[in-house]
Amino acid sequence: MRFFNKHRNVELIISQELIDEIGIVGVEHFPNEFGGFLTGRYSDDYNTLFINDFVLPKASKGSRFQFVRRSKGMKKFFRKLFQSKKEYYVGEWHTHPNGSTQFSSTDLNAMMEIESAPSVKIKNPVLLILSVTNKKLDNATFYIYDNKKLLPYE
Amino acid sequence: MATNKQEYLQTVLETHRMSHVEDLVNKFKSKRDEVKDALTSHYGSQIYSPFDSGSFKKHTAINTKFDLDVVVPVKRDSFDTLDKMFDSFYDFLSDEFGENATVRKQTVSIGIIFEEDSDGDVISLDIVPGRELSQDQYSNDKKLNLFVSSDYGIFSSSTYIQTNIQAQIDHIKAKDNERKIIRLLKIWNNNDGKEFKSFLLELITIKAFDTEDISGNLWEKLQQVMTYIKDNVTNDSFKLIDPGNSNNDLMDTLTSWGRTNLSSRMGTMLDRIESNSDNIKGYFPTNSDFEEEDKSSSSGYGVKTGAAAFSTPPDNQRFG
Ligand SMILES: [Zn+2]
Numbered sequence: 001m002r003f004f005n006k007h008r009n010v011e012l013i014i015s016q017e018l019i020d021e022i023g024i025v026g027v028e029h030f031p032n033e034f035g036g037f038l039t040g041r042y043s044d045d046y047n048t049l050f051i052n053d054f055v056l057p058k059a060s061k062g063s064r065f066q067f068v069r070r071s072k073g074m075k076k077f078f079r080k081l082f083q084s085k086k087e088y089y090v091g092e093w094h095t096h097p098n099g100s101t102q103f104s105s106t107d108l109n110a111m112m113e114i115e116s117a118p119s120v121k122i123k124n125p126v127l128l129i130l131s132v133t134n135k136k137l138d139n140a141t142f143y144i145y146d147n148k149k150l151l152p153y154e
Numbered sequence: 155m156a157t158n159k160q161e162y163l164q165t166v167l168e169t170h171r172m173s174h175v176e177d178l179v180n181k182f183k184s185k186r187d188e189v190k191d192a193l194t195s196h197y198g199s200q201i202y203s204p205f206d207s208g209s210f211k212k213h214t215a216i217n218t219k220f221d222l223d224v225v226v227p228v229k230r231d232s233f234d235t236l237d238k239m240f241d242s243f244y245d246f247l248s249d250e251f252g253e254n255a256t257v258r259k260q261t262v263s264i265g266i267i268f269e270e271d272s273d274g275d276v277i278s279l280d281i282v283p284g285r286e287l288s289q290d291q292y293s294n295d296k297k298l299n300l301f302v303s304s305d306y307g308i309f310s311s312s313t314y315i316q317t318n319i320q321a322q323i324d325h326i327k328a329k330d331n332e333r334k335i336i337r338l339l340k341i342w343n344n345n346d347g348k349e350f351k352s353f354l355l356e357l358i359t360i361k362a363f364d365t366e367d368i369s370g371n372l373w374e375k376l377q378q379v380m381t382y383i384k385d386n387v388t389n390d391s392f393k394l395i396d397p398g399n400s401n402n403d404l405m406d407t408l409t410s411w412g413r414t415n416l417s418s419r420m421g422t423m424l425d426r427i428e429s430n431s432d433n434i435k436g437y438f439p440t441n442s443d444f445e446e447e448d449k450s451s452s453s454g455y456g457v458k459t460g461a462a463a464f465s466t467p468p469d470n471q472r473f474g
Contacts, residue, residue, distance in 0.1 A: 009453035046454040082464035106474030117468035123456030
């Protein structure tokens with residue numbers, strides 16, 4: 001699937017299968033929120049993002065309206081991914097059980113902190129929000145983070 | 155247009171972050187090490203190990219104003235008097251660095267201002283010699299006597315002050331919320347007349363957090379601390395005890411007019427920001443040197459300058 005963000009004039013490419021897989025994991029954790037990392041790579045001209053996989057956090061805590069994920073001890077994982085496949089961390093995903101795919105202010109604050117972290121080398125991490133029910137994935141929206149804003153892809 | 159105060163204050167702190175001036179900080183550090191080495195080899199066993207102090211050490215520095223201080227604990231028996239100690243340090247530093255720096259006596263320290271380098275940067279350091287109260291006592295409680303040059307304001311009657319700089323550093327350790335507010339108040343003070351001592355703003359912020367339940371987002375916390383200052387500083391019994399010396403009340407550095415002035419300045423700011431959120435920008439300016447330009451016209455996925463490697467996302471992120 002191909003998404004487009006007008007604001008930065010960029011594309012995002014991800015397979016339907018991968019979104020479905022993420023959705024299945026999200027439904028399994030219903031009614032609690034759940035999430036993790038997205039990995040992939042940019043095209044040489046930095047206009048296209050290929051999301052190739054999703055990664056579950058080693059530790060996390062989800063409840064109906066909140067999700068906290070750790071990344072402690074994962075530096076090695078991201079280093080290996082970079083060395084072996086030239087792929088890297090590109091953003092975050094989490095579910096909104098029985099909710100919309102609209103991001104919350106908590107989500108925006110988290111993305112602000114992520115972008116400003118010295119260990120993060122990218123300026124425009126993406127955020128994927130999936131609305132899930134106890135049965136299925138309802139809807140999914142990608143956002144690009146840019147300069148303290150989250151802007152949806154279409 | 156209304157300003158989102160919370161987001162705006164984040165930007166203010168972001169543009170004042172020390173990491174923007176990393177090269178400059180590194181120059182400061184290397185000069186500091188040079189001075190420390192010179193002192194250590196000259197004074198040998200007359201002194202204990204010099205240590206760092208100042209806003210940089212306390213993590214309350216802002217990139218428009220920061221200081222690297224070096225405290226040199228001196229053994230009691232090394233000098234007969236504090237002014238001999240002070241003069242000895244002044245003479246030594248003048249001899250050693252005077253050729254390409256201005257060395258001068260300050261209130262409790264000796265300032266070294268190095269000549270502008272090829273990048274146009276001016277590095278300055280403050281060296282604070284302090285003598286232990288009695289031989290070998292320093293290792294127990296870290297207390298020192300500092301010589302005070304006589305022509306400085308409130309200390310004009312005394313020629314020394316007792317202090318515990320280590321206790322002052324410890325006082326602000328691991329207080330991230332307080333540090334953010336301290337930085338914001340320093341940014342305001344620096345931009346609005348520089349009337350108040352950084353140390354006073356630091357102590358009053360910590361006291362507000364200790365006394366009141368300061369919570370909420372960055373703006374809400376700042377608002378509560380400012381309200382605390384407004385409501386309390388005109389009260390005669392309000393004290394700000396120096397963690398380095400319980401006899402030293404920082405409120406004594408303010409005249410009664412100074413107290414009223416501080417209170418009313420806080421009140422005015424709160425009122426004006428309340429009536430129009432845009433007013434926050436005048437009091438807490440961003441550092442335009444490091445403002446990210448409006449990138450609405452730019453395109454493509456951005457990568458931080460000089461960065462080629464992979465990212466590790468920061469720990470403990472909360473989503474809602
Ligand atoms: Zn969310």
